[in-house]
Amino acid sequence: MSFTASSPPSASRVMPTSIMNPPSTPLGNGGAGSGPNSTGADATEIRGRERQGSFGGSTKAKILKPFNTANIKILLLENVNETAVSTLRAEGYQVETHAKALSEDVLIEKIRDVHCIGIRSKTKLTKKILDAAEKLGVIGCFCIGTNQVDLEHAAQKGIAVFNSPFSNSRSVAELVIAEIVLLSRQLGDRNIEMHQGIWSKVSANCYEIRGKTLGIVGYGHIGSQLSVLAESMGMRVLFHDVVPLMPLGTSKQVGSLDELLATSDFITLHVPETPETKNMIGEHELKTMKQGSFLINASRGTVVQISALANALRSGHLGGAAVDVFPKEPAANGKFFESELVGCPNTLLTPHIGGSTEEAQSMIGVEVSQALVKFINYGTSIGAVNFPEVDLRAIKDEENSIRLCYTHSNVPGVLRQITNILADHNVDKQFSDSKGKIAYLMADISDVTPEQIQDIYRRVSETPTNIVTRILY
């Protein structure tokens, strides 16, 4: 395949007309890259790049991209794992990394001209920040939770969001198992005492976990993994979830949260942050828990009312708690942590490390960065959390073939318009899906001349329902 620099813009993002700029890079409106990996080629230049393709089939695929990957700017925050950095740099993208979350002001400046941002749980991508991101096409959450991103607003701007749905689940479940044992043996307090030179050998209110009841709130990836581990240690497992789920082993789903709270020796929370889970555990729920029972929260800080928990611990109603997540968490390591829970009896406090293991971070880095590459280079949205999931079976490895990726408002009549535009062309494959207010169409079209590519691009991107139009290959 040989394209020339005078070919039409074949990899473009077209924003709503109010902020529309000449199309250039596959996800953004910016000019040529000038970063360390950039070749300095103009972004509208159409270059063939030959390489081995694992995407789209196991055979040796010759994938020709019409855009210069060196023009793609990626910002990775919060110490995203090296596996991600190397995967993205291997594509030729410009990758800037930061060990910490950035302040809002700095983030607004930094996000302005990047095509992709990678974050973990701290960075809040609010409407205000997303509106400042003029070229952003895709967000990678290198974690499970996506509550830190305004998912709907991102979708409306045609920005796909990917996460890692289960690569750190095992790490969280193992931490919780450890905490169950630590709490029931008051190990946190004994450890503090020993470091203060205090020898305090006691067995009162210290228990084995065998035969005790673990109540799991939220029986998803983490909750169900924990269920298996807890049973293997001789615990009885009950769970509460908003949907009926298959109980693993001999665990049982109970009818209500209150029933779970009233019958469990340990309550552990594994729900996402949503409006329904905000302050899910407050004064009433803590009172409903058994005298001397324990609470573990490694989900999100907003799920538990901290004052109510501190009161329940100081009054002795609860036997202890382990808390990994807080309503307000420091953006960086250092002496920044304050909480009413500091100094509460038998209370284990950890700095949001549930998913912080070498294994989890390395797997997450690979998983999320690969999803980003597939979206940037090929338009694939499989696994996106806010976007219709669309892919086509294989890449057509032929001269004069293109892939049209069209993100649009989900309203009646759009497909008719696209069918009209493509009526005289050979559409090899086409798939479209919708999610809420937006829809995403992908079509592989063969035997098109550079003039026809230009025409398709122009007519599709000028449709009134257009959010983002890209043409790849």
Ligand SMILES: NC(=O)C1=CN([C@@H]2O[C@H](COP(=O)(O)OP(=O)(O)OC[C@H]3O[C@@H](n4cnc5c(N)ncnc54)[C@H](O)[C@@H]3O)[C@@H](O)[C@H]2O)C=CC1
């Ligand atoms: N401490 C840490 O480092 C980490 C924390 N997390 C947090 O753990 C959460 C759970 O993770 P996964 O198990 O992977 O999520 P998941 O999505 O697999 O499971 C969540 C479960 O909670 C249930 N649920 C939702 N709303 C509920 C409600 N109001 N009441 C009862 N059940 C409800 C869902 O039906 C689902 O079964 C994540 O959303 C994240 O916030 C995840 C990883 C690491």
Ligand SMILES: O=C(O)C(=O)COP(=O)(O)O
């Ligand atoms: O995966 C999650 O949702 C987590 O809470 C882990 O967040 P982190 O990557 O440690 O900021």
